[in-house]
Amino acid sequence: MRNLGRILLFVAALVLALLIGVLIGQRRSAETASEQPASGVQITTEAPVSAEPAPAPLPAPVVAPPAAAPVTPPPVDQQVQDDAAAVGMTTRDEPEVQDEPDAPAGAQGEADPAPATN
Amino acid sequence: MFTRRFLVSFAALAAGSLPAAAFGQAAPMTAAPPALLPRLTPEQLALAVKVLNAADTHGLAKRNFSPGDPAEQVTSALVDYAREIHVGRLAPEEFPADWAVRPAPYDPRNELAAAAASNRLGEWLEGLPPPYSGYRALKRGLAQYRQIAADGGWPTIPAGEAFGLGASGPRVSALRARLAVEDKAVTTTGASFDAPLQQAVIRAQRRFGLKPDGVVDAGTLTALNQPVGQRVLQIIANMERWRWLPPEMPATRVQVNSGAAIVTLFRDDKPVLSMKAVSGRPGDETPMLFSQIHSVVLNPPWNVPSSIANKELWPKEKKNPGYLKRNGFTVISTEGGGSRLQQKAGDQSALGRYKFDFDNPFAVFLHDTPSQSTFSRYGRQASHGCVRLEKPAALAEALLQGDPQWTPEAIKSTVAAGKTVRARLPQQIPVFIFYWTAFGGADGQMNFRSDPYNWDRMLLQRTGTLAPPASKA
Numbered sequence: 001m002r003n004l005g006r007i008l009l010f011v012a013a014l015v016l017a018l019l020i021g022v023l024i025g026q027r028r029s030a031e032t033a034s035e036q037p038a039s040g041v042q043i044t045t046e047a048p049v050s051a052e053p054a055p056a057p058l059p060a061p062v063v064a065p066p067a068a069a070p071v072t073p074p075p076v077d078q079q080v081q082d083d084a085a086a087v088g089m090t091t092r093d094e095p096e097v098q099d100e101p102d103a104p105a106g107a108q109g110e111a112d113p114a115p116a117t118n
Numbered sequence: 119m120f121t122r123r124f125l126v127s128f129a130a131l132a133a134g135s136l137p138a139a140a141f142g143q144a145a146p147m148t149a150a151p152p153a154l155l156p157r158l159t160p161e162q163l164a165l166a167v168k169v170l171n172a173a174d175t176h177g178l179a180k181r182n183f184s185p186g187d188p189a190e191q192v193t194s195a196l197v198d199y200a201r202e203i204h205v206g207r208l209a210p211e212e213f214p215a216d217w218a219v220r221p222a223p224y225d226p227r228n229e230l231a232a233a234a235a236s237n238r239l240g241e242w243l244e245g246l247p248p249p250y251s252g253y254r255a256l257k258r259g260l261a262q263y264r265q266i267a268a269d270g271g272w273p274t275i276p277a278g279e280a281f282g283l284g285a286s287g288p289r290v291s292a293l294r295a296r297l298a299v300e301d302k303a304v305t306t307t308g309a310s311f312d313a314p315l316q317q318a319v320i321r322a323q324r325r326f327g328l329k330p331d332g333v334v335d336a337g338t339l340t341a342l343n344q345p346v347g348q349r350v351l352q353i354i355a356n357m358e359r360w361r362w363l364p365p366e367m368p369a370t371r372v373q374v375n376s377g378a379a380i381v382t383l384f385r386d387d388k389p390v391l392s393m394k395a396v397s398g399r400p401g402d403e404t405p406m407l408f409s410q411i412h413s414v415v416l417n418p419p420w421n422v423p424s425s426i427a428n429k430e431l432w433p434k435e436k437k438n439p440g441y442l443k444r445n446g447f448t449v450i451s452t453e454g455g456g457s458r459l460q461q462k463a464g465d466q467s468a469l470g471r472y473k474f475d476f477d478n479p480f481a482v483f484l485h486d487t488p489s490q491s492t493f494s495r496y497g498r499q500a501s502h503g504c505v506r507l508e509k510p511a512a513l514a515e516a517l518l519q520g521d522p523q524w525t526p527e528a529i530k531s532t533v534a535a536g537k538t539v540r541a542r543l544p545q546q547i548p549v550f551i552f553y554w555t556a557f558g559g560a561d562g563q564m565n566f567r568s569d570p571y572n573w574d575r576m577l578l579q580r581t582g583t584l585a586p587p588a589s590k591a
Contacts, residue, residue: 065280065333066280066281066282066283066284066285066333066334067282067283067284067333068282068331068332068333069283069316069320069330069331069332069333070331071329071330071331078560079392080382080389080390080391080392081389081560082559082560083380083381083382083389083392083393084382084384084389084392084560085252085255085557085558085559085560085565086375086378086380086382086554086557086565087373087374087375087378087380087381087382087392087552087554088250088252088360088363088373088375088550088552088554088557089250089251089252089255089557089558090250090251090252090363090367090371090373090384091250091251091252091387092249092250092251092366092367092387
């Protein structure tokens with residue numbers, strides 16, 4: 001009886017080992033099959049064409065201030081003339097001449113042969 | 119000549135003194151009672167109609183007379199015109215206190231009668247407007263800017279970032295079109311900001327009193343985008359002010375423009391020295407006035423007006439104890455138990471090393487300043503009403519010239535010694551403080567300033583050119 005038990009235990013262990021071996025073999029076989037291309041599928045080494053990623057928002061452009069011209073004061077004499085105009089050019093002018101100059105002054109009346117013009 | 123205008127202030131100048139009347143009170147007129155309106159001949163009436171219908175060329179209200187209009191109506195209008203073009207349109211009571219440059223009342227009827235009787239009406243009329251080249255320049259400018267307005271004015275440059283050399287686009291095109299209206303050297307084609315356009319911007323900035331760097335920044339844009347009608351109004355306001363001047367200026371004089379913050383010394387009627395100034399800030403406007411500089415104070419102490427002491431200095435002392443002492447102020451007791459502040463002479467003194475004294479009721483004068491940085495600004499309305507000078511030493515030397523006691527070396531050594539000394543001028547020098555915001559430049563181009571005191575608008579309202587301000591309920 002004791003020997004029969006040992007034999008059964010050995011057989012059970014052997015069956016279990018076989019089952020494990022079969023299961024491992026099946027799994028490896030399945031992995032190998034899945035690496036094969038499916039019918040109609042082309043294998044290529046080129047990178048797949050993917051959609052362009054959304055552009056990241058650019059930082060606000062740094063606007064350089066416009067180039068300023070060097071400030072060069074006018075010559076002193078010119079500056080004095082400009083300033084004189086700015087404070088009121090009080091140089092005296094001759095009166096503006098009317099389009100029609102005055103007629104010479106003279107007595108007016110019936111006896112005056114030359115009529116006055118103003 | 120038939121010009122009979124006597125400014126109250128000018129009469130005082132001629133007399134060598136300036137009574138209170140010089141600063142705003144009208145002097146009694148002693149002229150003969152006014153004549154009745156004269157009867158003009160048909161030829162004189164025709165001339166009168168012609169002159170009246172051209173009144174708008176002087177910035178006065180347009181008149182529309184015909185040769186057939188009633189003689190009395192034309193003659194009466196001629197009297198009004200003569201008064202307006204000779205002394206302006208404001209009655210004495212319409213001048214604010216700080217417009218202390220005022221002509222005496224003027225009734226032209228006697229002169230008109232005399233001119234008509236002597237058949238010299240044309241000569242009399244020609245002599246009525248201000249006889250100065252500055253006025254003539256404005257008259258030409260008025261015609262020019264009215265023509266620009268009639269032609270459609272100028273385009274507005276769209277708002278945006280400052281731009282300059284190298285820029286391009288529609289704003290540059292608008293800039294070209296805008297500048298070309300006043301500057302015939304500018305070509306209107308092209309949308310790029312090139313070197314010639316930069317030079318044109320610089321010229322415009324000089325005409326507006328802005329920093330001439332060729333960059334169209336906010337200030338330049340504001341000046342360029344002023345409507346042409348605004349410029350016309352500015353010219354009219356400034357022409358009105360010319361009518362308040364004396365009929366003849368002293369050959370040697372100091373002239374100040376508080377609107378542009380510029381001072382010029384004339385000698386023998388020619389400008390010989392000019393400098394930047396700092397005039398009163400809005401709210402503390404430098405008054406318009408005539409007076410005479412009688413002395414130069416070297417190393418002046420500053421007797422602080424109570425308004426400045428109470429509003430500015432004492433609050434600083436409370437906030438920062440020791441402020442007054444650190445800045446050279448002392449408290450001086452006055453009669454009646456009061457006190458006042460005085461800043462001792464020296465480097466800290468707000469008056470600097472030179473003060474130019476002249477009588478006036480506003481307690482303003484010309485002086486040096488330790489705040490030199492303000493002169494590098496292009497808007498220089500920053501004082502409490504006094505006029506700060508960029509080159510006070512040069513002005514002191516020029517005014518004391520001819521006094522053997524006050525050679526340039528003597529002035530310098532006295533200033534260096536630090537002692538307060540009053541140097542009386544050998545001859546008083548007239549000083550005129552005006553407010554100009556439009557003037558013809560030395561090159562004939564019109565120059566404009568920004569009306570920092572808003573006095574152009576006030577004047578135009580008082581003359582009826584603009585509607586009066588809405589009254590407060």
